[in-house]
């Protein structure tokens with residue numbers, strides 16, 4: 001098969017790494033990719049939002065399988081674009097239809113979906129500019145902290161959790177009346193604040209049957225002890241120790257089965273990943289959010305634990321044999337530690353030369369924000385590398401990731417030394 005992966009982060013490098021191992025893979029392209037994907041496939045410098053260029057590339061390179069990493073193209077309808085084009089229809093697209101992508105693209109849509117199918121989630125109401133006063137009144141009925149979510153995509157920044165009523169009201173006004181997140185905050189969902197432990201469960205589905213992938217927990221804050229600003233994710237661990245078989249069975253019963261049932265009943269074409277963000281209190285899971293893609297850095301610990309051929313699973317999604325395809329998960333623990341540029345998630349410099357790759361032992365390095373310049377690997381983003389390791393337990397795997405994190409050098413390098421501290 002000829003495969004094209006869209007995206008340029010650690011997630012896409014992890015997909016490429018796994019797919020390159022498949023005997024079914026003939027040609028592997030990544031658009032636009034990074035310095036890591038370039039070592040195992042061919043990078044193509046086109047934008048992931050330029051569907052026409054993606055089409056031209058697919059035809060020229062005789063692509064049979066398109067794997068969409070980030071949510072942007074999915075929410076913009078890349079699945080439908082392929083599905084409706086006679087020349088592209090034969091290509092399997094891994095990712096949901098535009099309607100399915102609304103589970104991530106609209107918080108209100110996803111809340112309504114959960115309510116309709118009895119999926120446990122935080123109580124909520126949504127508001128617009130015209131109902132700002134009602135929004136203030138609703139806030140007054142809640143106790144702090146308050147959870148305000150921009151309805152649309154806001155580059156992962158659309159959730160605010162103010163501590164006081166006054167701040168909550170100010171934020172609500174800024175979002176609705178002053179377009180704090182542009183059109184994404186034309187509508188705001190206000191939610192009950194949930195307490196407990198967060199983790200994520202991932203599902204791969206053809207829209208009818210599904211396979212439950214390993215669970216993972218990521219560490220979003222920049223500072224140790226989960227302090228400071230939110231980032232895309234500073235590290236991850238899989239599996240999550242408290243997510244034992246009984247817990248996952250509960251998630252399957254209460255969340256996964258009703259979610260798939262909802263997709264079927266709503267006639268939503270969904271061939272891809274469902275990333276279910278959960279909050280767990282006293283063993284009871286509630287959905288914080290759906291994402292319609294894999295997480296980053298969660299992919300860097302989830303995908304390496306899948307023993308089966310991922311491309312074969314994707315092929316099954318395309319040809320209707322998914323429910324019968326072999327699917328096995330490794331018992332080993334995987335951890336990943338992100339190296340980031342100094343200053344991230346605020347402003348940071350790019351173009352710093354990275355060295356030490358040859359000294360790394362017993363870890364897999366997934367590139368995130370990197371680029372190759374005349375055989376020198378330069379930083380090219382906030383999150384730069386994810387160092388993934390395996391072990392019989394979390395400590396064993398983390399020790400390898402931390403040891404190798406020390407061996408890679410670049411000006412301004414930073415990483416959290418406490419990934420997994422709470423497990």
Ligand code: AMP
Nearest residue numbers: 122147156159191192193194195288289
């Ligand atoms: P998101 O950007 O949607 O991933 O949300 C960012 C973070 O906000 C989540 O990972 C949670 O930690 C937190 N969050 C979102 N909704 C709630 C909620 N209802 N209660 C508590 N925390 C929440």
Ligand code: GLY
Nearest residue numbers: 232233295296297
């Ligand atoms: N690591 C969180 C995400 O990918 O959304």
